[in-house]
Every structure is written in structure tokens, then in C-alpha cells.
Amino acid sequence: MRVQQIPARIRWAVEVMDIRPDDHVLEIGCGAGYGVEAICERLETGKMFAIDRSESGVDRTKRRAHKYIEAGRLTVRQIDLATLRVPVRRLDKVFAFNVNLFWVRDCADEVTLLHERLVAGGAIYLFYEVTRTQSAPEVIKKSSAALLDAGFRVSVVENKAPAVVGIIGRK
Numbered sequence: 762m763r764v765q766q767i768p769a770r771i772r773w774a775v776e777v778m779d780i781r782p783d784d785h786v787l788e789i790g791c792g793a794g795y796g797v798e799a800i801c802e803r804l805e806t807g808k809m810f811a812i813d814r815s816e817s818g819v820d821r822t823k824r825r826a827h828k829y830i831e832a833g834r835l836t837v838r839q840i841d842l843a844t845l846r847v848p849v850r851r852l853d854k855v856f857a858f859n860v861n862l863f864w865v866r867d868c869a870d871e872v873t874l875l876h877e878r879l880v881a882g883g884a885i886y887l888f889y890e891v892t893r894t895q896s897a898p899e900v901i902k903k904s905s906a907a908l909l910d911a912g913f914r915v916s917v918v919e920n921k922a923p924a925v926v927g928i929i930g931r932k
């Protein structure tokens with residue numbers, strides 16, 4: 762089977778995250794594994810933990826990124842974010858792309874959990890592809906409010922081509 766290239770929207774988002782070789786990164790909703798691949802190729806001593814609640818998402822990520830799993834750089838698990846078990850103050854960066862839980866419903870518990878798991882100075886990066894049906898201002902407003910309520914300092918980045926919005930919460 763032909764392996765799909767990492768899309769430009771993911772490449773742009775990972776550039777914004779400025780991944781360091783020793784970062785500890787969590788991805789929520791890894792899906793096809795594009796983000797995992799783009800991040801793992803930048804890690805050296807760092808580690809990545811990727812979760813998706815769907816079996817097919819986890820299978821696709823494992824297939825795409827098996828070399829990083831074998832190298833001990835990547836762990837992939839089928840779990841819902843609400844049940845995440847990671848020690849507190851362990852993560853440098855949290856990444857989620859097109860994961861709508863941050864703007865379609867109350868996500869206060871999940872965002873608080875992520876705030877606790879990040880190191881001081883760590884950050885959460887929520888990206889949204891603007892071609893989708895929901896309006897960008899609505900996504901920015903709801904995601905920003907959720908991050909602010911949990912104690913993050915929030916900033917927004919926007920790009921035209923690829924059309925991506927990023928809501929960044931710094932601890």
C-alpha cells in the first residue's frame with residue numbers, strides 16, 4: 762500500500778510547536794499518525810505518547826510509525842483522554858489536530874488534567890483545519906475559554922495556506 766505523505770497542515774502545526782530533541786510530547790487523537798511521524802522525526806532523547814480512542818486510529822498510527830515504537834521513542838495507546846494516566850508535570854508539549862472535544866462540549870476536566878501533567882513552561886497546542894464546517898471564530902472562542910479557565914495563558918496563530926488555526930495555551 763502507498764504511504765501517504767505528511768500533509769502540509771500537519772507540517773505547519775509541528776513547525777509552530779518548535780519541537781526540541783529532548784521534548785516529552787503527548788498527542789491526543791493521533792488518527793492516521795501524521796503528527797506522530799512529524800514529531801518523532803525531531804526527537805532524539807525525547808519521548809512521544811500518542812492516544813486515540815478509536816481502534817482504527819491506533820492501528821494506523823502503529824503501522825505508520827512502527828520504527829519509532831521499535832526504537833523506544835513512541836508509545837501508542839487506545840484510550841479516551843478522560844482516562845489518561847501520566848505522572849504530573851511530565852509533559853513539555855501536548856498536541857491535538859482537529860480533535861473537536863475542545864470546542865463542541867464542556868472539556869473542563871480534560872483540560873485541567875492536561876494542565877496538571879504539563880511541566881511549568883509547557884504548552885498545549887490545539888489546531889483546527891479551517892476548511893471544516895465549524896466556523897474558525899467559534900472554535901477559537903470556545904477553545905480559548907476552556908484553556909483560560911484551566912489557568913493557561915492563551916495565544917492564537919493563524920495561517921492561510923494551509924488554512925489552519927492554532928490555539929496555544931502556555932502554563
Ligand SMILES: C[S@@+](CC[C@H](N)C(=O)[O-])C[C@H]1O[C@@H](n2cnc3c(N)ncnc32)[C@H](O)[C@@H]1O
Binds near residue numbers: 789796814840858860
Ligand atoms: C478528525 S480525527 C483527526 C486525526 C488527526 N489528528 C489528524 O488531524 O489527521 C480526530 C481523532 O481524535 C480522536 N478522538 C476524539 N476525541 C478523543 C478523545 N476524547 N480521546 C482520544 N481520542 C479522541 C478520534 O478517534 C479521531 O481519531
